[in-house]
Amino acid sequence: MSMRHQLQALLSEHKQEITDAWVSAIFGTYEIDTVGFLRSQENAFSNPVGNKTKIATAALIDALVDDNMDSDVVTPAVNELIQVRAIQKFDADQAMSVLFVLKNIIRKHIVPKLSKSEEFADLLELESKIDSLALVGFRIYSECRDKVQRMRVDEFKRKHFQLLKRAERILEKPVGEPES
Amino acid sequence: MSNIPSAEELIKVSYDMPSENWMDTKPEITEGAVAYPAKKATMEPLGMPNPHDWNPFEEDWHLPENWEEIIYNGLKERLEKYRSLKLFMDICVRCGACADKCHYFIGSGDPKNMPVLRAELLRSVYRKDFTTAGKILGKLAGARKLDKDVIKEWFYYFYQCTECRRCSLYCPYGIDTAEVTMMARELLHELGLGLHWIMDPVSNCNRTGNHLGITPHAFKEIVEFLCEDIEEVTGISINPPFNEPGHEVLFITPSGDAFAEPGIYTFMGYLMLFEEIGLDYTLSTYASEGGNFGLFTSSSMMKKLNAKMYAEAERLGSKWILGGECGHMWRVINQYMSTMNGPTPSCMETPVSPITGTVFENARETKMVHIAEFTADLIKHNKIRLDPSRNDHLKTTFHDSCNPARAMGLLEEPREIMRAVCNNFYEMPENTIREQTFCCGAGSGLNTDEIMEIRMRGALPRGNALRYVQEKHGVNMMSCVCAIDRATLPPLADYWAPGVDIAGVHELVANALVMKGEKKRTMDLRQEELPGMEDE
Numbered sequence: 149m150s151m152r153h154q155l156q157a158l159l160s161e162h163k164q165e166i167t168d169a170w171v172s173a174i175f176g177t178y179e180i181d182t183v184g185f186l187r188s189q190e191n192a193f194s195n196p197v198g199n200k201t202k203i204a205t206a207a208l209i210d211a212l213v214d215d216n217m218d219s220d221v222v223t224p225a226v227n228e229l230i231q232v233r234a235i236q237k238f239d240a241d242q243a244m245s246v247l248f249v250l251k252n253i254i255r256k257h258i259v260p261k262l263s264k265s266e267e268f269a270d271l272l273e274l275e276s277k278i279d280s281l282a283l284v285g286f287r288i289y290s291e292c293r294d295k296v297q298r299m300r301v302d303e304f305k306r307k308h309f310q311l312l313k314r315a316e317r318i319l320e321k322p323v324g325e326p327e328s
Numbered sequence: 329m330s331n332i333p334s335a336e337e338l339i340k341v342s343y344d345m346p347s348e349n350w351m352d353t354k355p356e357i358t359e360g361a362v363a364y365p366a367k368k369a370t371m372e373p374l375g376m377p378n379p380h381d382w383n384p385f386e387e388d389w390h391l392p393e394n395w396e397e398i399i400y401n402g403l404k405e406r407l408e409k410y411r412s413l414k415l416f417m418d419i420c421v422r423c424g425a426c427a428d429k430c431h432y433f434i435g436s437g438d439p440k441n442m443p444v445l446r447a448e449l450l451r452s453v454y455r456k457d458f459t460t461a462g463k464i465l466g467k468l469a470g471a472r473k474l475d476k477d478v479i480k481e482w483f484y485y486f487y488q489c490t491e492c493r494r495c496s497l498y499c500p501y502g503i504d505t506a507e508v509t510m511m512a513r514e515l516l517h518e519l520g521l522g523l524h525w526i527m528d529p530v531s532n533c534n535r536t537g538n539h540l541g542i543t544p545h546a547f548k549e550i551v552e553f554l555c556e557d558i559e560e561v562t563g564i565s566i567n568p569p570f571n572e573p574g575h576e577v578l579f580i581t582p583s584g585d586a587f588a589e590p591g592i593y594t595f596m597g598y599l600m601l602f603e604e605i606g607l608d609y610t611l612s613t614y615a616s617e618g619g620n621f622g623l624f625t626s627s628s629m630m631k632k633l634n635a636k637m638y639a640e641a642e643r644l645g646s647k648w649i650l651g652g653e654c655g656h657m658w659r660v661i662n663q664y665m666s667t668m669n670g671p672t673p674s675c676m677e678t679p680v681s682p683i684t685g686t687v688f689e690n691a692r693e694t695k696m697v698h699i700a701e702f703t704a705d706l707i708k709h710n711k712i713r714l715d716p717s718r719n720d721h722l723k724t725t726f727h728d729s730c731n732p733a734r735a736m737g738l739l740e741e742p743r744e745i746m747r748a749v750c751n752n753f754y755e756m757p758e759n760t761i762r763e764q765t766f767c768c769g770a771g772s773g774l775n776t777d778e779i780m781e782i783r784m785r786g787a788l789p790r791g792n793a794l795r796y797v798q799e800k801h802g803v804n805m806m807s808c809v810c811a812i813d814r815a816t817l818p819p820l821a822d823y824w825a826p827g828v829d830i831a832g833v834h835e836l837v838a839n840a841l842v843m844k845g846e847k848k849r850t851m852d853l854r855q856e857e858l859p860g861m862e863d864e
Contacts, residue, residue, distance in 0.1 A: 173339050180346060181439035185428050193757045194428065196792040197437065235784040235823070236436060237361075241338055248335035292823075296784070299819040300777040307815065309589035310550045311540070 155258070155270040159213050162257045167209050169253045174201050174229070174246050177238070197232055204228035208250075208281065217277060219284075226284045234292035243289060247282040251275050350445065351452065351472045355484040357384055362484055363776050366527035371520060374531055374629070378520030384483065389476070391519050396474055400457055402518045406511055407458065413511055416503045417454045420447065426495035426505065431767045432488050435785035443495035446485050447508045450515075453478060483521055486512040488782060490774055491624070491656075492730035492767035509772075514626045522625070525776035529621045533633050537616045538583035544571075544613035550586055551611065554596050561855060563847030566603045569610040573644045576682060577609040580637055581652025581699075582619040582811035585832070591814040593853040594653060594832025597841075601703065601834065604712060604843045605683050609650065615640035618657040619811065624773040631668045634660055641695075642673035649696045650679075653832050655771060655810035658698060659735040666693045684709040698732070700809055703837060704741040707748045713842035716751050718849060721859045722805040723752040724836070725797050727790065727817065728765035729810035739763070742809050742833050749840040754801040760793035770816040783816070784823050791824020798825045807833050 159166070175186045175198070189195035204225040211222050226247070233243035254274070262268055305312070312323050346353075355361070362384050371379035378392045392398060407414050426443040428434065433441040440446060448470070455462030455471035462471030472478070491506035499505075516522065532541030542550065548570050555566045569575065581598065585591035602609055615636045622630035641649055651661065666672075676695040679688040686705045688697045706712050726746050732738040739762045746753050760766050769786030770776075784791075797803040806817060806828055814830055821828040839852050850861050 177339060178437040179439050181442075182433075182437040186437070189428060191759065193760050193789065193793050193796070194434070196434065196788055200792075231823075232435075232788065235781040237438070241333070245335045245338035249339045252336050295823060296780050299822055300780055302822075303777055303815070303819060306589040306818065307584075308587070310553060310587045310592060311542075313553060314546065314550060 154267055155262075155274065156213060156215065158258050158261050159254070159274075163209055163213055166250075166253055166257055167205055169257075170205050170209070170250055171202055173249050173253065174205070177242065177246070200228040200232065212274065212277060217280065222281060223284055223288075226281055227288050230285045230288045231292055234289050235296065240289065244282065244285055247278065247285045250281075251278050254278075349467075350440070350448075351467070354477050355440075355481055357480060357484060359385060360779060360781055363487060363774065363779050364524045366522035366524050368520075370524070370527045370531045371522065374527070374534060376520065376522070376527070376625075377518050380520045382521070384480075389479070389521065391476065391479065395476075395479070395519055398518050399453075399474060399479075399515055402515045403454065403457070403511075406514070407454075410507075410511075412504065412507060416447070416505075416508055417451055417458075419501050420444065420451065420503055421501075422448075423500065425498045425500060426503075429495045429498050430489075431492070431494070431769060431789045432490075432782075432786045435769070435788035436488075436782075438488075440481075440485055441488055443489075443505045446489060447503070447505055449478070449481055449485055450508060450512050479516070479519065479521070482512050483516055486516070487523065487774065488786075490730070490767045490769070490771035490786065492771055493734045494730070494764070494767065497734065497763055510623075510627075513624065517626055523773060523776070526621050526624045526773035529619075529773075530625055530629060530633065533617055533621065537614045537636055538586075539617055539619060539621070540583060540587055542583065542587070542616070544616075547583075547586065547613045547616050551595070551599075554586070554592055554599065557853070557855065558596050558600060561849065561851050561853060562600065562843055564600075564603065564843055564845060566599050568599055568602075571612055571614070571644070572610040575608050575610040575644065576647050577607060578615065578641050578644055578646035578649045579609050579611055579652070580615050580618045580640075580649055582654040582657060583617045584619065584811035584815060585652060586616075588811075588815060590818070590830055590835070590854070591811050591832060593835040593838075594811075594814065596853050597832065597834030597836075597838030598652060598699065600838040600841055600843065601712070604841060605706065607650075608682065610644060610646070612640045612644065618651055618654045620657060620660045621773055623656050623660050627664075627668075630660060630664065634665060635669050637665075637696075638669050638673055638676075641676055645675045647675065647677045647695075648679035648691070649676075650699060650702060651696050652699055653809040653811065653834060655729040655731040655812055657731075658738070659731040661694055661696050662736040665696070670694075681705055683711050698736070698738060698741075698809075700732075700738060700741040700745060700833060703834070704744045707745060714749055714837075714840045715842050716749050716840050718839050718852070718858055718861070719750045719836055720752070722750060722836070723754065723801055723803045724750045724805045724807055725754050725756055725794070725803045726761070726833075727756075727768070727794075727806050727808040727813060728761050728763075729808055729813050730765060730767050730771060732809055733765050734763055737763075738809070742807075745833055745837060746807060749836045752801075754797050754803055756793040756797050760789065766790040766793065768810075768813050768816040768820060771812055775812060775816045780819070783819070787816075787820040787824060790817075791820050794821060794828055795825040798828055803828060805829050805831055805836075807831050807836055809833050 186198035192199040207225040368379045368381045382390045452472040461469040489509040493506045529539035585595040622633040678692045766789040770783040817830040
């Protein structure tokens with residue numbers, strides 16, 4: 149139990165640096181001329197990406213520090229990070245990498261301070277939790293992509309709503325039904 | 329060995345200055361990054377210059393041989409014709425006030441979507457050919473030589489501007505960036521480069537008067553379907569007049585509201601309101617489109633497509649025109665119509681509401697009144713009976729459409745209506761509404777599905793504000809006064825604030841409207857049961 153506390157204490161101690169490094173890494177996926185804006189514009193409605201990123205990363209780090217992986221907390225936070233990237237100019241791996249890179253950042257801050265093998269085991273356990281967050285991210289990413297495709301179809305139907313209705317009256321059968 | 333990138337490699341954080349100048353970076357034109365091109369078969373009959381078949385995803389866009397000369401002459405002609413363009417090219421001091429105001433920049437993070445830099449794509453070419461400093465100093469003076477990649481960059485970025493003019497609001501010099509985009513698109517059209525989604529509606533409009541190319545008899549039939557639905561909901565039978573001469577008012581609205589869901593409920597709302605107040609009006613199957621994609625093509629095409637409004641008013645002897653809920657239609661009317669298509673036919677008069685006697689002095693020039701002004705006036709004078717409790721299952725907000733808000737200052741009238749017809753109305757945050765409103769992300773002819781991801785980037789600021797009121801107040805309906813919005817906001821809400829539906833203001837008016845002789849309302853216009861008012 150005490151070992152466990154050791155890792156939590158280290159995480160807690162370095163929470164701010166880890167969060168800052170993570171936010172920087174995510175902002176760094178945008179072009180340099182955009183990073184200043186993402187970093188400095190505080191208004192949540194003027195800078196949704198920057199603000200969502202800051203709030204979501206803080207919530208996820210808190211969940212890891214407190215060892216409280218409540219889905220009601222972490223799923224919306226992962227959603228804030230992934231939903232935006234799912235429609236931006238990122239490939240799937242680039243979009244998802246923002247979750248995995250947290251492992252590298254935590255290692256950088258924590259590993260030099262670890263000495264006992266039990267502490268490393270605790271770190272592995274923590275990394276498994278990050279994997280779980282990444283799995284939530286995968287689900288959200290694929291749901292977002294599916295939704296975009298469905299939106300294309302729905303839009304077509306809405307646009308031709310009255311014409312489909314007229315065609316159905318002329319054909320006297322629902323549109324799309326095969327010829328008998 | 330491993331040649332699979334690690335998470336760290338994928339993240340690629342680098343705060344070094346980029347090795348290339350912005351002038352040298354090129355957009356990646358891949359599937360989904362640009363909308364499909366207009367076909368030669370569409371462009372040719374319209375008399376568009378240099379019509380040709382081409383594919384933006386191929387290296388060679390088959391530009392006409394003298395393409396550089398065409399751009400030079402095209403820009404020269406426009407600089408001479410529009411003093412405003414010359415000013416907008418010269419006056420920008422690159423202060424950056426506009427930089428972070430664009431919904432596409434905010435949502436994409438692409439610096440070339442900063443309005444200042446987007447305009448710079450054209451300015452740099454202007455400097456090279458039309459300024460002494462640019463001719464001598466070149467790059468040092470912000471000038472660059474036109475090449476085929478610049479044309480591709482224009483096509484990429486000037487179709488990631490919705491001409492919403494939010495950036496112009498913050499410009500200390502009042503540069504109208506939308507007009508810079510309009511000029512860049514005109515120049516691209518000179519080379520035969522256009523979008524299918526814009527030119528197809530233009531072509532249809534040119535032929536039948538509306539975007540979908542619906543012929544008069546089909547248009548009439550489709551409106552009659554809506555009347556059947558109105559009868560189902562209210563028990564009242566409406567027979568709207570088509571192409572009838574001698575009525576006081578000609579009603580023109582975007583055709584999207586006759587054809588597309590959820591706009592049709594707004595169209596039903598208009599018909600019910602006119603029936604209830606006994607308005608002396610006619611519809612026209614020729615002026616069957618208020619929208620004007622000519623605005624996104626060229627000034628001459630905009631003029632040509634808009635001419636049908638006054639021509640039809642003259643043919644039918646209408647005194648004035650009542651216009652439906654539309655966005656860009658009102659930019660054309662309010663800012664260009666009187667000089668472009670005027671003077672108005674002699675039969676037309678300054679609009680006066682036949683119900684309240686209000687003289688619409690603001691419409692003295694164009695003789696066209698926006699229906700939100702008309703209805704707000706009816707409500708102010710207590711001329712219609714409303715039961716807002718029929719909208720009690722809705723928690724509503726209002727999205728200011730860019731053009732009515734910023735191009736005509738229509739800010740209060742729709743809100744007065746909303747407060748009269750709904751008991752639950754909540755505003756989105758201050759810096760996202762009224763003149764600061766955020767675009768739906770797909771105006772100016774960009775609401776085509778092949779660029780859905782780009783649209784969702786542009787939709788983020790509006791979607792984010794919408795989700796805020798959804799979470800804070802339980803908002804489940806966003807109203808608007810624009811037909812393009814009624815097409816583009818459903819996917820916006822679906823992606824960014826799932827569970828919020830979209831309605832035109834007059835759909836909600838008609839739901840609340842107590843009509844003489846109506847049966848007990850148990851359904852709304854969508855024929856969904858009204859909670860608490862179901863049939864016993």
